[in-house]
Amino acid sequence: MKQHQFEADNAALWQEIGAILDGSQADRRALPVLYRRLCQCLALCRQRGYSPAVADYLQTMVGDCHRLLYGNAVQRPTTLLRWMLVDFPCRVRAEWRLLLVAMLALFGVALGIGVLVWHDPQLAYSFMTPEELAQVRQMYQPSNIKVGRGSSEGDVMMFGHYVWNNISIGFRSFAGGIFGGIPALLSLAFNGMHMGVIAAWLSKDAATRETFWSFVITHSSFEVVGLVLASMAGMKLGLALIHPGRLGRGHAVHAASEKMFPVIVGAALMIFLAAFFEAFWSASTTIPVHIKYTVGGLGWALVLAFFVFAGRGRQ
Amino acid sequence: MRLLDGRLSLITPEGIRLLLTPAGPYLRAVAWTIDFFVWSTALSLLFVIFPKGKLGQGLYLIAMFFTYWGYPIICEVYFGGRTLGKRAMGLEVVRADGLPVGWRESTLRNLLLTADFLPMMYLSGLICMMLDVKFRRIGDIVAGTIVVHHERKLVRMPPLSAAPLAPPFPLNADQQRTLADLFERERSLPLERLAELGTIAEPLTGKTGADSVEAMRGYVAGFTQ
Numbered sequence: 001m002k003q004h005q006f007e008a009d010n011a012a013l014w015q016e017i018g019a020i021l022d023g024s025q026a027d028r029r030a031l032p033v034l035y036r037r038l039c040q041c042l043a044l045c046r047q048r049g050y051s052p053a054v055a056d057y058l059q060t061m062v063g064d065c066h067r068l069l070y071g072n073a074v075q076r077p078t079t080l081l082r083w084m085l086v087d088f089p090c091r092v093r094a095e096w097r098l099l100l101v102a103m104l105a106l107f108g109v110a111l112g113i114g115v116l117v118w119h120d121p122q123l124a125y126s127f128m129t130p131e132e133l134a135q136v137r138q139m140y141q142p143s144n145i146k147v148g149r150g151s152s153e154g155d156v157m158m159f160g161h162y163v164w165n166n167i168s169i170g171f172r173s174f175a176g177g178i179f180g181g182i183p184a185l186l187s188l189a190f191n192g193m194h195m196g197v198i199a200a201w202l203s204k205d206a207a208t209r210e211t212f213w214s215f216v217i218t219h220s221s222f223e224v225v226g227l228v229l230a231s232m233a234g235m236k237l238g239l240a241l242i243h244p245g246r247l248g249r250g251h252a253v254h255a256a257s258e259k260m261f262p263v264i265v266g267a268a269l270m271i272f273l274a275a276f277f278e279a280f281w282s283a284s285t286t287i288p289v290h291i292k293y294t295v296g297g298l299g300w301a302l303v304l305a306f307f308v309f310a311g312r313g314r315q
Numbered sequence: 316m317r318l319l320d321g322r323l324s325l326i327t328p329e330g331i332r333l334l335l336t337p338a339g340p341y342l343r344a345v346a347w348t349i350d351f352f353v354w355s356t357a358l359s360l361l362f363v364i365f366p367k368g369k370l371g372q373g374l375y376l377i378a379m380f381f382t383y384w385g386y387p388i389i390c391e392v393y394f395g396g397r398t399l400g401k402r403a404m405g406l407e408v409v410r411a412d413g414l415p416v417g418w419r420e421s422t423l424r425n426l427l428l429t430a431d432f433l434p435m436m437y438l439s440g441l442i443c444m445m446l447d448v449k450f451r452r453i454g455d456i457v458a459g460t461i462v463v464h465h466e467r468k469l470v471r472m473p474p475l476s477a478a479p480l481a482p483p484f485p486l487n488a489d490q491q492r493t494l495a496d497l498f499e500r501e502r503s504l505p506l507e508r509l510a511e512l513g514t515i516a517e518p519l520t521g522k523t524g525a526d527s528v529e530a531m532r533g534y535v536a537g538f539t540q
Contacts, residue, residue, distance in 0.1 A: 003495075003539035039329040049488025051495035051539065060466050063333055063413070071414045157369040160376030167380065175429035178453060183433070237457065250456050257423050257457045264426065 003050045010041055014061065021064050028068075035065045086311035088266040091259055092229060093307065095236055102232040105185050106224065109192035110199070117200035127197045136198055140208040140215070159279030166223060167271045170230035174264050177234015178253070180242050184234040191227060214289045215282045217296025221303045223274035229267040233260040323449060323461070325413050333413045335463040337450045338406045340441055343462055347437075349400035354386060384425070391421040397465065407465040420458040427454035479540060480533030482519070494535050 001009075017034050019025035042058040092099065117124045124133055169187070176183030202212040236256050244252030281287070281295075324332040361378050365371035390398040396408035396416050408416050408424075431440030431452045440452035449461050475498060486494070497512065504512075506525075513520070513527030520530040 036329060039327075039331045042331055047488065049490075049492040051499055052492060053499050055492075056466075059334060062327075062331060063466065066327055066333060067414060153369040153373070156373035157376070158373070160373035160380075164376045164380040168384075171384065171426050172429045175427050176433070178427065178430045178457070179433070253457050254459050258419070261419050261423060265422070 001048070003048075003054065006041075006045070006048075006050065007054065013037055013041070014058075017061060017065065021061070021068065031065065031069065035062075035069065038062060038065065083262055084266060084269070088262040089307050089310040090312075091263050092232075092266075094259075095232060095263075098232050098235050098239070099228070102185075102188055102228045102235060105188040105231075106192040106195075106228055109189045110196035112196070113193050114196035114200040117197055118204065121201065121204055124197050124201050127193055133197075133201055137202065137205065137208055140202055140211045142207060142211050155279050155283070158283070159275055162275035162278050163272060166227075166275055167268055170227055170267055170271050171264075173227065173231040174234040174237075174267075177231060178237045178241060181235035181238030184231040184238065188228070188231050195224075210289060214292040214296075217293055218282050218299055219274040219277040221274075221296070221299040222270045222277065225303050225307075226267040226270035226274060229263055229270070233263040233267065236260050323463075335409070335413055335461070338404075338462045338464055339450055340444045342404045342406060343444075343450075344437075346398070346400035346404040346406055349403050350387070350398050351400075353399050354382060357382060387425045388418075388421045391416050391425075392418055401462070405465050405467075406462050408460055408462050411459045411461060416458075416460055420460050424454035424458035424460055427457055430454065475532060475536045475539065477529075477532045477536040479537035480530060481537060482534045483521070486534075486538075491535075491538050494531055495539060498532060498535050 013034065016025070017031070017038055020028050020031055020034070038058065038061060042055070042062055045055050045058055113127065117127075169191075173184045173187040176187060199212070202208040237253055237260065240252040240256035241249055247255060277299075282292070321336060323335045323337055325335065326332055358379060362375060365375050365378075387398050391408050394402075397406065401407065408421070410416055410420060428440075431437050431443070431454055433439050437452075440454075443452045443456070444450045447456070449455075451461055455461060501509070509528050510524040513525060513531070514523045516527050516531060517523055520527040522530055
């Protein structure tokens with residue numbers, strides 16, 4: 001059949017499909033049948049060697065129809081909530097060994113270095129510069145903790161700073177983890193070292209001890225656990241690269257990323273919550289210290305209970 | 316039919332092939348540069364607009380966070396897989412099976428931009444793109460996406476108004492397609508080039524230069540009409 005004849009015969013079909021594709025035809029139920037005929041047209045066109053313009057025109061139309069038919073995901077409004085409340089803790093529990101390694105990297109290093117600095121404060125200078133240590137001590141003086149920020153405007157600024165800084169660190173630890181998990185572990189160790197040195201340094205001095213611990217107790221549960229989870233998710237990706245099991249490396253990493261996606265999103269949400277607390281609650285001088293400790297303790301208990309108990313039996 | 320362009324063909328459930336052309340590192344780098352400038356300009360504008368002082372600074376940092384991580388993700392999910400830079404370069408992000416990207420794919424590939432950046436200036440990403448057949452960087456492999464050229468709709472030429480001529484020997488489908496293609500892009504070729512092609516086609520038409528081109532036009536009219 002000549003090309004001209006072919007185009008004339010099928011013009012009505014192509015026009016109908018074109019109408020459905022650009023939305024001028026509201027009733028799309030005929031599309032599957034029309035699409036199959038269009039595919040047949042394309043196959044004939046290619047086999048008979050018609051001009052590239054017709055072939056490309058049909059190819060583009062086929063691509064658009066394919067997307068329309070197969071590309072729409074079903075919208076389920078409760079998915080996000082279920083995903084966060086069930087999938088997130090379940091995936092974290094499934095990787096408890098990696099979680100243990102990550103916690104060891106953070107808390108183990110923090111504890112170890114903290115104990116060392118507690119016994120010999122001079123060691124602090126081998127981990128941080130004297131200016132940084134002096135600045136930290138200055139920040140946590142009882143008189144400075146609120147004045148340094150300057151009322152509620154300062155709180156918003158610190159909120160912005162924590163959101164930008166902390167969540168970005170979480171994301172970068174996650175991304176870095178793909179290289180065999182090493183950058184994520186290094187990030188955890190570095191943060192643990194930082195925490196340990198500052199905690200020991202400020203606890204040595206009675207003036208700053210109270211302000212420091214009441215400051216960190218609330219938000220640390222969310223922030224530290226969030227960072228650990230983000231790094232753990234990154235380490236899972238890196239592990240999939242090194243030890244892909246029965247899949248090819250690309251497929252193994254893809255499968256691991258599918259599993260760890262709720263974890264990284266959950267971790268980001270937790271760090272965001274921590275930033276909220278850290279900015280508006282932790283530094284407030286109007287809230288008495290024992291309330292802060294109680295709420296902080298509740299925060300830790302909540303986080304632990306969530307990851308141990310949430311989502312069990314509903315997978 | 317074997318074509319020398321680097322197209323990926325994916326077989327659909329209907330048994331035909333979708334043709335996608337993966338985009339190389341150069342175009343993607345240019346698109347990234349454009350996106351970076353767009354983002355910096357937007358941030359500078361925000362910096363000017365927000366009130367000075369701590370409140371403004373806090374809001375600015377929050378805006379910086381959401382635009383830095385959120386801009387590519389929102390563009391890819393809601394604007395057909397194309398950020399402004401990709402739109403300028405004619406690129407598109409699709410899933411490995413040719414379908415539009417979802418939240419998970421877009422978020423994962425953009426979070427792993429940091430991994431591609433290491434050790435410096437996207438070196439890991441570049442090496443990965445050069446080693447992979449489909450030009451995927453680390454983020455693309457993890458998320459299961461590819462960056463392809465966006466197919467523009469080609470304008471269909473009106474049929475040739477020439478008297479049909481029979482070719483001296485039968486031409487197969489490939490050859491007919493090649494001849495038809497010549498007259499579709501006729502407008503973008505200078506006359507000297509057309510004449511040169513006509514001379515090259517002398518074994519087919521028995522003529523040279525512009526006469527040969529007219530003979531071929533007759534052949535094409537013959538097998539399309």
